[in-house]
Amino acid sequence: MSKTFDSSASAVADIHDGASILIGGFGICGMAHNLCSALSKRENVGNFHLISNAGGMDNYGVGLLFEKKKVSSIIASRVGPACKAYEDQVMQEEIKIEICPQGTFSERIRAGGSGIGGFFTPTGAGTVVAENKESRVIDGVEHIFENPIKADFSLIRAWKADHNGNLLYRQSARNFNPIMATASNTTIVEVEEILPVGSLDPDEVHTPGIFVDRIVKVEDPTKPIEILKIRK
Amino acid sequence: MSLTREQIAERAASELPNGGYVNLGLGIPTLVSNYLKDSQNITIHSENGILNLGPSPLSGEEDPDLINASKETVTIQKGGSFFDSSLSFSMVRGGHIDVTILGAMEVAENGDLANWAVPGKMISGMGGAMDLVVGAKKVIVTMEHVTKRGAPKILKNCTLPLTGKSVVNLILTDLALITVEKEGLVLRELAPGVDKNEVIEKTGATLTIDSNIKEMF
Numbered sequence: 175m176s177k178t179f180d181s182s183a184s185a186v187a188d189i190h191d192g193a194s195i196l197i198g199g200f201g202i203c204g205m206a207h208n209l210c211s212a213l214s215k216r217e218n219v220g221n222f223h224l225i226s227n228a229g230g231m232d233n234y235g236v237g238l239l240f241e242k243k244k245v246s247s248i249i250a251s252r253v254g255p256a257c258k259a260y261e262d263q264v265m266q267e268e269i270k271i272e273i274c275p276q277g278t279f280s281e282r283i284r285a286g287g288s289g290i291g292g293f294f295t296p297t298g299a300g301t302v303v304a305e306n307k308e309s310r311v312i313d314g315v316e317h318i319f320e321n322p323i324k325a326d327f328s329l330i331r332a333w334k335a336d337h338n339g340n341l342l343y344r345q346s347a348r349n350f351n352p353i354m355a356t357a358s359n360t361t362i363v364e365v366e367e368i369l370p371v372g373s374l375d376p377d378e379v380h381t382p383g384i385f386v387d388r389i390v391k392v393e394d395p396t397k398p399i400e401i402l403k404i405r406k
Numbered sequence: 407m408s409l410t411r412e413q414i415a416e417r418a419a420s421e422l423p424n425g426g427y428v429n430l431g432l433g434i435p436t437l438v439s440n441y442l443k444d445s446q447n448i449t450i451h452s453e454n455g456i457l458n459l460g461p462s463p464l465s466g467e468e469d470p471d472l473i474n475a476s477k478e479t480v481t482i483q484k485g486g487s488f489f490d491s492s493l494s495f496s497m498v499r500g501g502h503i504d505v506t507i508l509g510a511m512e513v514a515e516n517g518d519l520a521n522w523a524v525p526g527k528m529i530s531g532m533g534g535a536m537d538l539v540v541g542a543k544k545v546i547v548t549m550e551h552v553t554k555r556g557a558p559k560i561l562k563n564c565t566l567p568l569t570g571k572s573v574v575n576l577i578l579t580d581l582a583l584i585t586v587e588k589e590g591l592v593l594r595e596l597a598p599g600v601d602k603n604e605v606i607e608k609t610g611a612t613l614t615i616d617s618n619i620k621e622m623f
Binding site for chain 1: 452453454455456461462463468469470471472473474475476477479482488489490491492494495498518528529530531532533534535536537540541567568569570571
């Protein structure tokens with residue numbers, strides 16, 4: 175059965191109400207905008223539990239899910255500045271938010287995809303992050319126990335794929351995408367280009383196709399810049 | 407005369423070890439990159455997956471796939487690398503970053519740091535700060551010595567939610583350079599023209615004065 179889908183809409187058609195979804199991206203860099211957009215247009219489906227560090231922009235990517243009020247909770251290491259709908263819903267407690275240090279966030283997802291049952295980290299020991307968590311002194315340093323993160327779906331943005339699902343990422347658009355690709359039941363990837371099998375040098379593959387279930391070529395290749403900073 | 411933000415950044419740049427791998431936080435720390443000398447051979451790490459961060463791009467050079475941890479367009483220098491967030495935090499948490507420079511709301515006399523949350527205000531999240539302060543070999547705080555209302559930011563104990571316990575090694579402010587030792591805080595350097603009594607008055611914790619106290623510049 176082919177992994178390649180005709181459209182973002184068909185690739186996200188079976189995401190169910192209340193699904194947990196990992197969404198890649200740091201800010202909007204490396205965010206699966208086309209998949210998010212298609213999902214935001216689905217009627218009668220929402221209450222998603224997101225795991226995403228992408229604050230989003232108005233009208234782009236994960237921001238579209240917030241605008242359509244399809245998110246009931248989110249795990250993130252950074253919230254604002256983010257799209258207005260996200261900030262408003264957090265302020266009004268319409269969205270439950272769990273703040274997690276970024277390294278812990280990354281490692282929890284990596285653990286989830288790797289079959290690790292949990293791990294001890296020094297990050298957050300002695301802070302509010304440690305509340306209600308098991309702790310242990312290891313080599314004289316206090317560590318806290320963190321659980322893995324796994325989800326129903328991952329929405330991934332990559333640069334190129336072959337039809338086997340082998341992925342290449344580009345520059346800092348990589349960020350959380352590779353680990354998120356491993357940590358869900360169904361990994362859906364949007365790419366700028368889908369290549370014939372054999373085009374990618376095996377030594378250069380960033381995410382092996384074993385982790386990828388569905389591939390779709392972006393309908394809208396636009397990649398906005400969130401904060402333009404130039405030097406004179 | 408108290409130092410400007412630029413001068414604090416310049417003083418911080420001279421604290422970095424030659425050949426060091428460094429992470430620069432938001433605010434004054436980002437200015438440190440303007441004062442690095444080529445001879446120092448510093449590699450800047452960006453938590454979103456970049457080593458050897460360069461300056462902002464020239465107009466027309468910007469690329470939406472290349473941003474720094476503040477989500478601003480940036481460049482990468484020759485000999486750099488891209489990697490994912492998991493590997494980025496292996497570098498951070500695994501003790502491979504030599505120095506992290508961050509801002510602070512409060513620093514306690516035992517080195518506790520509070521720099522991510524103000525109760526009652528919209529939570530922005532701690533990002534990579536908690537990992538950086540436990541993982542980096544040296545933690546430098548750059549900040550104004552007092553708040554806008556004139557209240558000390560160096561205290562016996564932090565009142566705000568902590569980023570890390572006993573993590574800060576060096577505090578650089580517009581008035582002074584203070585090291586955090588097992589025995590407590592030691593005032594090592596003063597901004598030119600600033601009197602040590604002003605610093606003592608504006609610090610909410612006990613300061614030992616270095617017998618060889620000197621000027622920051």
